[in-house]
Amino acid sequence: MGLENLPRWTLRFACLLVLQSYVLQGLYPGILLNDLMSSFPPYFSGSVQATGFGSSTTAFEVAKANEAEFAELKTVIITGANSGIGFETARVLAHFGAEVILACRSVDKAAKAVTIIKSESPKANLTPMTLDTSSLKSVHEFAVAFKKKWDSLDVLVLNAGVMAPPPSKSVDGIEIQFATNHLGHFLLTELLKQPLKNAGSARVITTSSFAHAFPPPEGLITDGTFGFGSGSGATQESWNCYGQSKLANILHAKELQRRAVKGSSKGVDSWTGIAAYSLNPGFVRTNLQAHWPIIATLEDTIARPLVKNVQQGAATTVFCALDPQAVPGAYHEDCSVKPVYHAHAANDTLALSLWEESLRLVSDYL
C-alpha cells in the first residue's frame, strides 16, 4: 500500500510524532528518544516481561512472589511513606513481616498511615518518625534518633518527593526540589551508612521518574543553589528543576553502586555490602500532582487508561527492595531493567561531580 492510501489521520499523527521528536531534541539535547519511545508499548500494553512482571503487576504480587526474601528483610525505612507510592510500599512490606519505619515530614500523617495499615494487618510492625528531607538539620536529627534504636538497616527507600511546586528555596538555601528529592536523601544515606553496612547486604532504592529525560541542558545547574533563581521563568524553571532532581536520583544510585563495587580502593570510600537501585514508578495518580491540578484532571479523565493505580505504582519499588532479578546500579521500570532516557543519566563523570558537590553541601551535618 502506498503512502497516499493511508488514512489522513495516520499521516498527521506520524508528522506530529516526528515534529515532536525534533522539538524534544531541540529542547532537551541528549534525550534518548528511541529508548524513551520504546518503553511505552510494554508500559501501555501491560505485557509481562522476562522478570515475570509488567506494568500491571501490583506491589502485593511482587512481594508474594518473593515471600522467601522476607526471611532476610528485617528493617526498612521509607521516606514519604504517609501517602501514594511510599504508603503502598510500607503497607505491603509490613504485611509480609518487615519492620517498617515511616519517615515523614508530618509525624501525625505518619501515625494515621500506621493506623490504616494496622487496621488491615494488625501484626504489622510500624514506627512513625519525623523526617523533612528538605531540611539537612531534620535529616540529621532523624538519623541520630534512628541509630539510637536500631543497629542495622536492610532497605532504605528514598521515595519522598515534590513535583514542580512554585519556585522556592529550602531552609538551607537550596532549590526546593533538589533539596527535597535529592540532597536530603543523599545526606540520609551518608548518615545511615553504618547501619546499612551492619545489615550485611543492604539495598538503597531511589525513586526517580520519566522526568529525568527532561533536565536542564547542562544536566545539573552548578550555580551553588542548583537552579533557584536562574531566571528562565517560573514554570519552566520549576519543571527543569524537577527533571534535574530526578536525574540526580539516578546519578546518586549509580555513583553509590560504583563505590560499593570499587570497595575501599584508592580515592573511593567503601560502600561494600550495599547495593543501589533507581526506578521510575510510571504515571501514578497520587498527591504528587497537587501543584498541577490540570495534570490531575487529565489523569482522572482522558489519560486514565495510561495511569497506574497506586498498587501498580509501588510494584517496582518492592521489586527493587526484594527481587534477586533487580540489578544493582541499574534503572528500573515496570519491574525490569530499562535504559535511561537521557545521556546525562549514563554519565559517570556527572555522577561523580554530583556526589562531590552533594558531599560539600551537606558537610556541616556529617
Ligand SMILES: NC(=O)c1ccc[n+]([C@@H]2O[C@H](COP(=O)([O-])OP(=O)(O)OC[C@H]3O[C@@H](n4cnc5c(N)ncnc54)[C@H](OP(=O)(O)O)[C@@H]3O)[C@@H](O)[C@H]2O)c1
Ligand atoms: N506519581 C507519579 O506519577 C510519579 C511518577 C514518577 C515518579 N514519582 C516519584 O514517586 C515518589 C513518590 O511520589 P508519589 O507519587 O507517591 O506522591 P505523593 O503521594 O505526593 O507522595 C510523596 C510523599 O513525599 C512526601 N514529602 C514531600 N516533601 C517532603 C519532605 N520535604 N520531607 C519528607 N517527605 C516529603 C509527602 O509528604 P506530605 O504528604 O507531607 O506532602 C508524601 O508522603 C516521588 O519521589 C515522585 O517524584 C511519582
